[in-house]
């Protein structure tokens with residue numbers, strides 16, 4: 001039975017599309033098509049999709065803002081569910097002279113969330129302003145920058161377990177956050193929303209700090225080119241970018257595909273011109289990883305999530 005027909009039979013209000021290119025949904029601007037693609041508008045629609053996919057034994061991939069994924073050129077032979085607009089509300093739960101408690105849907109942009117907190121004059125979420133992911137993707141990855149991570153601000157997360165379709169809310173401790181990992185990543189849970197708590201601060205100090213971080217990024221990262229941010233995780237005791245530079249690979253390209261180690265920040269692989277295929281990018285990822293291992297004895301592990309390779 002076809003997933004699209006099955007969803008129609010169930011009275012699903014949203015659209016399930018066939019053969020949707022993931023190029024447009026990934027900041028790398030590369031990758032093949034998802035066999036099925038849906039963007040549920042609420043929790044009920046999400047559960048309906050998961051229930052149907054499970055019944056049809058269709059693989060599911062949860063997509064946030066696509067800023068840390070690379071889909072293979074052969075695509076994804078299953079259902080990609082984008083957690084986007086339908087889950088993008090941000091609500092202030094309470095605020096006073098000391099602290100702000102704020103809840104964000106998993107589909108809200110992390111930068112919108114960070115900027116809203118900063119403009120309300122609460123500190124601690126400035127690092128969120130420059131990360132181009134969704135709140136859900138950031139919780140899943142425990143995204144972080146400039147010495148802070150999601151684990152420092154998140155107090156509660158609500159998720160769906162796709163195996164049981166149960167919805168649960170857990171506290172920070174149970175999220176088991178670590179460097180670019182969490183219980184959601186380990187168990188494949190789907191983040192629906194998160195609550196964060198921030199301390200009151202001085203508005204101009206906060207906004208200056210947001211600006212300072214933004215300027216640092218613009219000066220050091222190739223933000224004008226398609227990429228997924230830092231391609232590799234930071235190996236213990238090292239910086240991936242520094243090792244890649246040490247291996248003589250800053251600005252390196254295997255061919256003219258457009259896949260290139262950034263000349264501005266060696267930790268980023270970029271897709272110059274936006275025409276490199278996922279295969280070109282993956283070949284460069286593997287090449288860099290092997291060369292760094294040969295020359296520095298450290299094995300780099302991709303931070304970008306490789307789908308279908």
Ligand SMILES: Cc1cc2nc3c(=O)[nH]c(=O)nc-3n(C[C@H](O)[C@H](O)[C@H](O)COP(=O)(O)OP(=O)(O)OC[C@H]3O[C@@H](n4cnc5c(N)ncnc54)[C@H](O)[C@@H]3O)c2cc1C
Nearest residue numbers: 064065066067068133134136137138143144145191228229
């Ligand atoms: C220019 C640039 C700069 C970046 N800078 C940083 C940085 O400073 N720090 C940093 O940590 N990262 C950075 N990144 C990487 C990326 O933005 C983060 O990892 C971000 O958290 C990914 O969120 P996303 O919504 O785009 O997730 P996606 O790329 O869509 O998905 C990433 C993973 O999260 C899962 N996922 C997404 N949403 C959910 C959900 N609701 N529930 C369960 N699983 C979900 C996906 O299945 C996938 O495995 C950068 C990327 C770019 C392009």
